[in-house]
Amino acid sequence: MLTVYVLNLHEIVKTWELPNRLQEYVLIVLSVFRITCIFLTLASRWWNREEFMQIFDAFRRQYRPEILPYCRRRILNKIFCATTVDTVHIVITMPMMRKQLTLSITLGAWGLFSTTVVVHVIIMQYFMAMASIRGRYILLNKELQALISETRSLNPNRIGVFITTCCSIADRFEKIAKSQSDLQAFIDRLTRVYEVQVASLVIVYYLHLVANLYFVLSLIKHNFISMISPEFVMFIYTTLIVLYFVDFSMNASTIVGLLDTHEEMVQLLGQRTLFQLNFDQRSMASP
Template sequence: MVDLVKWCLVISYYYGRFTGVLNFEIDFKTGRARVTKRATICSALAHMIMCLLLGVQMTNVRVMAKLWSQANSLHNNMFWVMSCVRMTGVFLSLVNRWSQRRTFISLYNSIYSLYQHDPKIIQYCRRSIVSKCFCATVYETLQIIIVLIVTSNQLTISLAFGIWSILSLTSIINVIITQYFTAMALIRGRYRLLNKELRSILAETQSLIPNKSGVFVTKCCYLADELENISKAQSSLQALIERLSKAYQLQIICMFITYYLNFVANIYLLFSISKYSSIMENWPIVVKVGGLVFLVFYYLDCWLNSYNVLYLIDAHGDMIKLLSQRTLFQPGLDERLETVFETFNLNLARNPFKIRFFGLFDINRSTSFALGNSILTHSIVLIQYDVQNF
C-alpha cells in the first residue's frame, strides 16, 4: 500500500508539472523542492497555452450548452456563468502560484520534513490519499470519454477548443485540490500519531503511584520531556496549517465557488433531464451509465475533500479530550509534570484550532451543514424559475 501511495504522489507531481501548476522541481534523491530554469520555462509555456485556451473559451462560453437539443436560455446562462467563474478562478489561482512560488516551495519542504521525521504518518492517511487519487482519476477520465462520445457526430474545431479548454480547467482544479488534500492528510496523520503517543503518556501517568522515590521522580521527568515534545510538535503543526491555509486561501475560495456552482448546476441539470426527456433520447446507453458513474465518483470525491479537513479538526479535538483526562490523575504527581500538562492545556486554549480563509468563514461541520442548505435552496430557486418560465 505504501508503494501505491508513492505512485499516487509521483503521478500527481508529474500531472502538476504537465499542467503548469507546479512551477518548481522536486529532487527525488534529496526530496527537496527547488527553482530551476527548466521548471520555470515548462510552467510558463503551459500557462501561455492555458491563457490562449481561456481566450478561446471566452468567445465560446455557450458552445457546450448547444450540445443539448432542448437547451433553453436558462441553460445557456447557467453554462455561461459557470464557465466565466471557472476561468476566473483558474486564472487567479495560476497568478497566485507565481506570486507565491517561494512560499509553496517552503511549504512543500516543511511537509516533506514532516514525513522525513516520522514516515509512519503514511499509515494514518494512505487510504485517504489513494481514495482521493482514484476518485479524481476515474471521474476525470469518465468526463473525457462521455464528452468525446456525445460530440463525436458534431465535433468542430471551435467545439474541440471549447472541450479542450474545459477539460484543461478541470485538470488544473483537480491538481490544486489534490495538492491541498495531500498536505492536510499528512498533517492529519501526524496529529493521529501524536494522539497515540499522548494516550501512552496518559496511561503511564495514571499508573504512577505518587511517592518521593528516585524512580518516581525520574519517570515523571521522562514523561514531562515526552509531553513537552508533543506540545512543541502540535504547536508546529498548527503553525504549518495556518501557513498552508494562508497560501492556499485564494485558490481554495476560487475552488469553493466553483464546486458550489457545480453542485447547484448538477441538481438543476438532473431536474432538466427528467423534465426534458428528449435531451438524452439519442445518447448511447454507455453515456447514460457513464454519466451516472461520473456523478457517483464526483460526489464521492467532494465528500473525501470535505471530510479530510473535518477529520483533521476531529484529531485536534481528540487531543483536547485526551488532555482533559488529567483530572483523573492521582494527587501528588511531580510538580514539573503537572506544570507541563497545565502549560499544554493553556497553549491550546489561547490558540484555538481554526481553518479560516480570508476571515470569511471557518471550516467545520456547522459550516458544511449551512452550505448544504444553501446549495439546496439555490437549486430549488433554479427549478422553480424553470417551471414558471419554460
C-alpha cells in the same frame, strides 16, 4: 490550452447542439468560473511563491512514514474519485463533438479537460496536506495516550526511579507539545495561503453540481442528445452527480476528522488533573 479553450468556448458549446440558449449560458458561466478559479490559483501561487516554498518545507518536516496507514486509504479514494470524474467528463463530451471535430475544437476540448484536471490537482494538494496532518495528529494522540498511561503506573515510593522517570516524561511531554504547536502553526499558514483557492473551489463544486442536475432535468424533458442512448447519458450524469457528492463529502470528512482528533487531544490533556498530587511539577506544567 486554456487560451485555446477560452477563444473557442462559444464554438465548443455550439457543438453540443443544446435545445435552448439557457443551457448554452449555463455551460459558458460554468467554464468562466472554472477558468477564473484556475487563474486566481496561479496568481495566488505566484504572489505567495516564497510562502508556498516555506509551507512545502514545513510539510516535509512534519511528514513521517508512520502517518501513511492513517491517510493512505483517504488519499487513494480521493485520487480514484477525481480520476473517475475526469473520465466521465470525457465520456460525456467527446461523443457530442465527434460530428464537428476540427483542430481548434479538439484543442479547445483538451483545454476543457485540462481545466478540470487542474481544478482537481489544486483540491488534491490541499486534501493531501490536511489528510497527512490528521494522520500526524492521530500519532501524537497515541503517543500522548501511552505517556498518560505510563504516568499513572508510576510508583512514588521508589523515589530515585520516580524522579528520573518524571524528568524523562516531562521531556517527552514537551516534545509532543512542541510537535503539536508546530502542527497548529502549519495548519494556520496552510489555511491562510489556500483561503482564496478553497473559496473559489467550493463555488466551482456548487456550480458543477447545479449544472449537472439541470442537464439531467433537461435530458428528461427534451432528450437533446440524439446521437447517444438517453438511458446511457442518464446513467453517466447520475454517476457524475453521485461522484461529486462523494468527493465533497470526502473533503468535508477530512476537515471534520482533523477537528475531532484535535478535540481528542484536548480531552487527553484534560486528564492531567488526574495525575498524582506528588507528581513532578515540571511534568504537570509540560502539557
